Every structure is written in C-alpha cells, then in structure tokens.
Amino acid sequence: MSNFTKEQAINLRSQLLRASVQCSERCLYQSAKWIAELASSLKDPADFDSHDDLDSDIAMPDGYPPDRISIFSTSEDDEESRLEAQEIGDYLLAKSFFDCREYDRCAAVFLPLNHTPVNVSSASPEPENHTPTKAGKGKGKAPAQSPEAIPRPRTTSLPRMSQKSLFLALYAKYMAGEKRKDEESEMIMGPMDTGATINKELIEIAQRLEDWFQERAIQGKEAQNHGWLEYLYGVILAKSSSIEDAKEYLIKSVHLNPFIWSAWTELRDLLTNVEALRTITPKLPPHLFTILFNLDANQSLYQTSPDIHSSITELLKAFPTSHYLQTQRALLHYHSKDYEESERIFSSIIHSSPHRLDSLDHYSNVLYVMSSRPKLAFLAQLATQTDKFRPETCCIVGNYYSLKSEHEKAVMYFRRALTLDRQFLSAWTLMGHEYVEMKNTHAAIESYRRAVDINRKDYRAWYGLGQTYEVLEMHLYALHYFQRAAALRPYDKQMWQALGACYEKIERPVQAIKAYKRALVAGMAYIEPAASSSFGSSIASSGEFNTNVFLDPELLFPIALLHEKLNEFEEAAAFMELVLAQEEGPGSVHPDEISQGASQVAEGDGDPVAGADGDVGGTGVTVTTSRARMWLARWAFSKGELKRAMEFATELCEDGFEVEEAKALVRDLRARMESLGK
Numbered sequence: 001m002s003n004f005t006k007e008q009a010i011n012l013r014s015q016l017l018r019a020s021v022q023c024s025e026r027c028l029y030q031s032a033k034w035i036a037e038l039a040s041s042l043k044d045p046a047d048f049d050s051h052d053d054l055d056s057d058i059a060m061p062d063g064y065p066p067d068r069i070s071i072f073s074t075s076e077d078d079e080e081s082r083l084e085a086q087e088i089g090d091y092l093l094a095k096s097f098f099d100c101r102e103y104d105r106c107a108a109v110f111l112p113l114n115h116t117p118v119n120v121s122s123a124s125p126e127p128e129n130h131t132p133t134k135a136g137k138g139k140g141k142a143p144a145q146s147p148e149a150i151p152r153p154r155t156t157s158l159p160r161m162s163q164k165s166l167f168l169a170l171y172a173k174y175m176a177g178e179k180r181k182d183e184e185s186e187m188i189m190g191p192m193d194t195g196a197t198i199n200k201e202l203i204e205i206a207q208r209l210e211d212w213f214q215e216r217a218i219q220g221k222e223a224q225n226h227g228w229l230e231y232l233y234g235v236i237l238a239k240s241s242s243i244e245d246a247k248e249y250l251i252k253s254v255h256l257n258p259f260i261w262s263a264w265t266e267l268r269d270l271l272t273n274v275e276a277l278r279t280i281t282p283k284l285p286p287h288l289f290t291i292l293f294n295l296d297a298n299q300s301l302y303q304t305s306p307d308i309h310s311s312i313t314e315l316l317k318a319f320p321t322s323h324y325l326q327t328q329r330a331l332l333h334y335h336s337k338d339y340e341e342s343e344r345i346f347s348s349i350i351h352s353s354p355h356r357l358d359s360l361d362h363y364s365n366v367l368y369v370m371s372s373r374p375k376l377a378f379l380a381q382l383a384t385q386t387d388k389f390r391p392e393t394c395c396i397v398g399n400y401y402s403l404k405s406e407h408e409k410a411v412m413y414f415r416r417a418l419t420l421d422r423q424f425l426s427a428w429t430l431m432g433h434e435y436v437e438m439k440n441t442h443a444a445i446e447s448y449r450r451a452v453d454i455n456r457k458d459y460r461a462w463y464g465l466g467q468t469y470e471v472l473e474m475h476l477y478a479l480h481y482f483q484r485a486a487a488l489r490p491y492d493k494q495m496w497q498a499l500g501a502c503y504e505k506i507e508r509p510v511q512a513i514k515a516y517k518r519a520l521v522a523g524m525a526y527i528e529p530a531a532s533s534s535f536g537s538s539i540a541s542s543g544e545f546n547t548n549v550f551l552d553p554e555l556l557f558p559i560a561l562l563h564e565k566l567n568e569f570e571e572a573a574a575f576m577e578l579v580l581a582q583e584e585g586p587g588s589v590h591p592d593e594i595s596q597g598a599s600q601v602a603e604g605d606g607d608p609v610a611g612a613d614g615d616v617g618g619t620g621v622t623v624t625t626s627r628a629r630m631w632l633a634r635w636a637f638s639k640g641e642l643k644r645a646m647e648f649a650t651e652l653c654e655d656g657f658e659v660e661e662a663k664a665l666v667r668d669l670r671a672r673m674e675s676l677g678k
Contacts, residue, residue: 012288013042019259026167026228027098031261034324041322077224083162091165098168103176110161110169111208158212166212167228170205174232177201188418189443195450202236209233227256231263243270251283258287268297272456273488277301291315299328301457302489304336323349327359334366342366343375350379355386361395361426368399376400391417391424398430407434425455432464436471444468459488459495466498475506486515493523497555509562516562520555553579553624560628573635579628584618626657633665642673 016039023032084091090109097106158166177199185193209229216222230253237246247270253263271277277297284290291311298308312329319325330345346363349356360383367376380400383393394417402410414431417424432447445468451461466481479502486495496519503512560575619625633648646669652662 009042013039015259016042019261022259023262025095025164027095027171028262031265034261035259037324038319038322041319041324043318043320077226079224080162080164080226083160084164087161087165091168094165094168094172098172098175101179103172103179106172107169107176110159110165111173112159158208163226163229167232170208170229170232173201173205174199174235177205182422185422188415188422189446195453199239202239206233206236206240209236225256227253227260227263230256231260231266234263235266238266238270246270247280251280254287254289255285258285258289261289264289264293265296268293268300269455271297271301274298274301274303295328299331299335302335302459304332308332321352323353323356323358327362330366331359331362334362339366339370343370343372350382354382357383357386357390357392359392361392361399364396364399365426368403371403373400373403376403389420391421391427394420395424395426395430398427398434402430402434402437405437407437410434411438423454425451425458428454429458429461429464432461432468436464436468441468441472457488459485459492462488463495463498466502470498470502475502478502479506486518491522493519493552493555495519496522500555500558504558504562509565513559513562516555516559520551520559523552523555551578551582553582553619553622553628556582557624557628560631564631569635573632576628576632576635579625580632582619583621583625621655621657623657626652626655629655630661630665633662637665637669637672642669642676645669646673 016035020032020035020039023029023035087110094106094109097103097109161169180201181197181199185197187193209232212229213222213233216225230249234246234248234250234253237243237249247267250263250267250270253260254267267280271280277294281294284293292315295308295311295315298305309329309332312325312332316322316325326345326349330342330349333339333342333345343363343366346360346366350360350363360379364376364379367379376396377400380393380397383390383396387393394413398410398413398417401407401413411431411434414427414434417427418431421427428447428451432444432451435441435444435447445465448461448465448468451458452465455461462481462485466478466485469475469478469481479499482495482499482502486492486499489495496515500512500515500519503509503515556575556579560572560579563569563572563575629648629652633645633652636642636645636648646666649662649665649669653659653666655662
C-alpha cells in the first residue's frame with residue numbers, strides 16, 4: 001500500500017477528487033465528504049518512493065497534471081456527456097431544489113407529472129405494507145407481472161435523460177418519502193412512532209428502476225451503466241427486506257464504479273456476521289476501496305484481530321493524516337476494551353481537527369466508561385460550540401448528564417438526537433440504558449428494539465434487552481437476548497457471564513457451567529497461548545495451562561456451587577481452591593493443586609483471546625474468597641479432615657468476613673477433636 005509510485009499517487013488523487021465531485025453532483029454529501037477527506041490525507045506524491053527510474057524531474061504522462069474536474073460533467077461516456085450538457089440547466093435547477101430540501105420539486109424537474117400521484121398522504125388508498133418486487137430471485141430477470149398482487153402506480157415511459165439526472169430525480173423521490181415517513185411518525189416514541197411507518201415512494205421508484213434496467217438489457221447497454229442506479233436499487237431492496245437481492249445489486253454497483261462509497265457502506269450494513277463477509281469478499285473487485293470496505297466491515301462486526309491492526313498500519317502509510325483510519329483504530333481499541341489507548345487516539349484527533357464531530361459519540365462512550373467527567377465535560381462543551389444540533393453532539397451531552405446521574409436530562413438529549421436523525425443507532429441504545437436506570441422497563445425495551453431494528457449487529461442493544469427482561473424476571477426472554485449478544489461478542493466475558501446467570505435462574509446447571517467456563521476462558525490473560533488451541537479446550541489437557549493467569553473468582557465461585565448442586569463435590573472443591581488461589585494472584589498455587597479444576601475450565605469453540613483482566617495482582621481477601629474458604633472448611637469437616645478444616649476456620653476469623661459462622665465452626669471442630677482425643 002505504501003509502495004505507490006509518484007505517478008500512481010497523482011492518479012489516485014485525481015480519481016478520488018473526481019469521485020468526490022460525482023458524489024456531490026448526486027447529492028450524496030456524506031460520501032463526497034468522506035472521499036474528499038481521504039484524498040486530502042493522501043501522502044504527498046513527492047514523498048512516495050520512486051520506482052522504475054521515476055525521479056523529481058520526470059516528464060509526466062499525458063493527462064498529468066490532471067485536467068480540471070468539471071462540476072457540470074464528470075462522465076467519460078460520450079453519449080452521457082452529451083445528454084448532461086443538454087440538460088445542464090434543468091440539472092442545476094433540480095440540484096438547487098434538492099439542496100433546499102424541496103425533494104418533490106427536484107424530482108418533478110425530470111420525472112413526468114402526467115400520472116396520478118401515489119401515496120402523497122396517509123389517506124392514500126395504497127396499503128401501507130407494500131414492498132417493491134423483482135422478477136423472482138434470479139439475476140437480471142424481468143420484473144414480475146402480477147398487478148393484482150402488487151398494485152403499481154400508473155407511470156409513463158421515462159423521457160430520455162442522463163443517468164446522473166435520473167439518479168438525482170429518483171433519489172429525490174426516495175428522500176421525499178423518507179421525509180414524509182418521519183413526519184407521519186411525529187414525536188420520538190409517541191403514539192404514532194411505532195417503527196412500522198414505511199416509505200410509500202419505494203414501489204414507484206422500484207418500478208421505474210426495473211423498467212430502466214429492462215430497457216438497458218434489451219438495448220445491450222448494461223456494460224455502460226455507471227453503477228449509481230444499481231446502488232439506489234440496492235437501497236430500495238434493502239428497505240424492502242430483500243437482503244440477498246440488495247447485496248447482488250450493490251456488488252454490481254461497486255463493480256461498475258468502485259468509488260461509490262455509499263454502496264460500500266450500504267453493503268456493510270447488510271452483513272450480519274463474519275461468515276457473511278467472507279462469503280461476499282471473493283465477489284468484490286480488486287480495488288483500494290475493497291480494502292477499506294473490509295476494514296470498515298470487520299470493525300462493524302467487532303473484530304479486533306492483529307490482521308485488522310496491520311491493515312490500518314499499512315493504509316496509514318499511504319494516508320498518514322486520515323482521521324477516518326485513526327478513528328477506526330480507536331474504535332478497535334474501544335471494542336477490545338483498551339480504553340486508555342482508544343482515549344489517547346481520539347484525543348489526538350481532536351487536537352488536530354477540533355471541529356470534526358464524526359464518531360465523537362463513541363469517544364464520549366469511552367470517557368463515560370473511564371468515568372472521566374472533566375474530559376467528557378470538555379468534549380460536550382467543544383461539540384456544543386461546534387454544532388449543537390448534530391446527533392453526535394446530543395449524544396455526547398446526554399452521556400455527560402448520565403455520568404452525573406441526571407438521567408431525565410440525558411434522555412432529553414438522546415431524544416433530541418433522534419429527532420435530528422431517527423436512524424442514529426447510538427442514541428436509541430443509550431436512551432435504553434437511561435430508561436433502565438429510571439426503572440422504566442417498557443420504554444427501555446422499546447428503545448432497545450428500535451436499536452436492533454436499525455442494526456441487528458448491535459450487541460449492546462441485545463444485551464440491554466436481556467438485562468431488562470431479567471429485571472422483569474422473564475428469564476426465558478432474557479436468555480434469548482443474551483444468546484444473541486454472546487453470538488455477536490463470543491470473546492466478551494460479560495456476555496457469557498450474563499448467559500450463565502440466566503441459565504442458573506431457570507434451573508439449567510449444566511448449561512450454566514458451560515457458559516461460566518466460556519466467560520472464564522474469555523477473561524483469562526494468557527502469556528503464550530498455543531496458536532493451535534481451540535477455545536481453551538486443549539490448554540489443560542495438553543498441559544499448557546498457564547498458572548500465571550488471573551481467574552475471576554466471581555466466575556469460579558458460581559461454577560463451584562453449580563458442581564455442588566450436581567453432587568460433583570470433588571469438582572466443586574477444586575474450583576473453590578482456585579477461588580482461594582486468586583487472593584495472592586497468579587503463580588501462588590502449584591499446578592498440581594489446580595490441575596483438576598483447570599481441566600474443567602475450557603470448553604467450547606473459537607480461538608483463545610487475552611482477556612481484559614490483564615492485571616496479574618491478587619484480589620486479596622474478599623467476600624467471595626471468604627465464602628469459598630467457609631465452603632472448604634465445611635467440606636474438610638465432612639470428610640473428617642479436622643486439622644485442615646480448623647486452618648480454614650481460623651483464617652476466616654482473621655479475615656473479617658463470615659466471622660460468626662467461623663467461630664461457631666471452630667467450636668464444633670474443637671468439640672469433635674476433643675471427643676476423638678486429638
């Protein structure tokens with residue numbers, strides 16, 4: 001990636017700038033901004049290594065320096081260029097309407113008006129649950145001819161226009177539908193905001209696109225498509241829950257034009273797991289944006305492998321000042337719970353670009369978890385001064401009030417963020433957390449449900465649903481949601497711990513033990529884990545279990561009690577010994593003493609992951625270790641090991657926990673020993 005020649009660097013910059021202009025022409029402003037920032041962060045061509053005898057005074061090939069990019073036509077297709085030149089006046093008029101948020105006027109510039117308007121108001125006779133359809137699930141087939149099943153608006157044939165103008169008109173129609181959908185939903189979580197309101201323009205847009213694709217196929221011009229309309233059709237299909245068809249058209253779009261970043265982000269949002277990403281990766285074009293897409297998709301799936309960090313490092317060599325890449329690295333550290341490093345990266349981004357608000361809601365989450373109230377207050381003030389009506393700003397301020405335990409104010413700001421953007425995922429999830437704190441379980445459940453409707457990969461929302469149903473003592477519901485969260489975050493100890501506690505409450509001890517052991521292995525800090533080991537399954541059996549690890553006693557203790565419940569007393573005793581071993585920290589117990597407990601620890605599938613419990617110090621005496629000592633004292637007493645039981649009981653008297661029970665046990669032990677003459 002860093003081995004660009006000067007010629008390649010200049011060419012890439014020219015392509016990125018042209019792509020940014022093309023996105024701006026079509027009113028895809030977020031993509032235009034993203035690509036422009038990427039182009040500006042590209043390493044100066046003069047700093048690239050020279051190859052093939054390239055030097056500073058080499059004659060540039062034809063086309064360098066690149067021709068001026070015309071905002072009126074960036075098409076390399078002669079026919080399209082002629083059409084764009086003919087309609088430049090109408091195009092500028094339509095674009096000005098779009099920029100002024102007059103979407104219907106924008107669409108009317110190019111689309112014929114001699115048809116009955118469809119679904120203009122909520123009183124429209126069209127059913128509300130229609131979705132656009134294709135002709136089956138094959139590739140490139142004609143649209144289905146079933147008017148009795150899918151009512152379609154009466155449309156006239158499209159006038160001859162460029163692909164750019166057609167995209168702008170149909171995209172404006174789509175945005176008009178989205179605007180009306182939000183207006184019909186009224187206030188956030190109000191009586192009309194059920195999440196079931198749909199964009200009523202989807203059917204007409206889908207029909208027009210299907211007709212256009214069919215016409216292009218008949219004319220044999222499919223190879224001359226520019227990819228923008230394929231992207232738009234993919235969006236329509238995704239909104240209609242035709243996920244596989246949407247993926248097909250989005251992949252087709254990026255093959256036709258790899259610089260359509262909006263298509264890449266839409267494709268990313270359709271991926272539900274890592275396997276889905278691996279399935280589509282071979283279908284993608286070999287391109288710089290494919291590398292960026294894989295990075296973005298892996299991060300959205302909470303993957304934090306070294307390969308992803310290496311990929312960012314390589315990309316930063318070519319784009320050294322890219323705030324996007326720096327943010328991706330910060331998010332990787334955040335998801336792996338390395339909050340200090342994540343905070344450091346976000347802080348450096350703010351210093352270099354104090355007015356950049358993108359992803360700062362995640363930075364506020366980092367500061368919230370670190371309980372860094374002064375820094376969070378500074379961030380909230382900075383964001384408010386920059387733009388107080390950005391969803392990110394509202395979430396930052398909401399997190400600040402949440403940290404101050406002013407939950408009503410926090411909810412007010414999260415609702416404000418959603419008023420600005422109903423699809424802003426963080427606001428729904430964070431508002432659910434606040435409602436849990438306020439004991440408003442009904443509102444919390446609704447908030448979390450809306451979050452998973454937007455992004456089914458948001459493990460925080462699934463976990464929040466599980467917690468809320470647990471508060472309601474509906475443990476089977478909670479179990480389902482904890483399972484979803486654990487599937488999304490298989491290396492997160494917290495997910496498995498919650499799952500184990502839920503199994504325990506519904507009287508399924510075997511499954512609870514397995515879940516707790518998964519949590520235990522996920523929370524371990526391995527020094528040199530075997531690369532070939534499965535999720536801890538071979539660590540103990542092969543003798544590779546490292547005693548220099550910290551095992552969470554809050555996990556070991558319930559495992560021991562569950563073994564006791566199953567009348568597996570030897571296993572229970574082994575885990576109680578492990579609990580005591582954590583008082584002094586790793587290495588305090590000989591491997592032979594814990595081999596029996598260690599052999600029970602690892603079960604399941606996956607790769608060993610170093611846990612967040614990297615602290616190798618002991619816990620000291622705690623309530624949990626004192627309870628384990630009491631259990632071992634009674635266990636030794638029941639086995640007739642009176643001397644060992646007396647040692648445990650004496651230690652308990654000195655611990656400060658379980659003192660009265662310990663004294664009673666000492667009295668019983670002395671009486672027994674006297675009766676036996678010991």
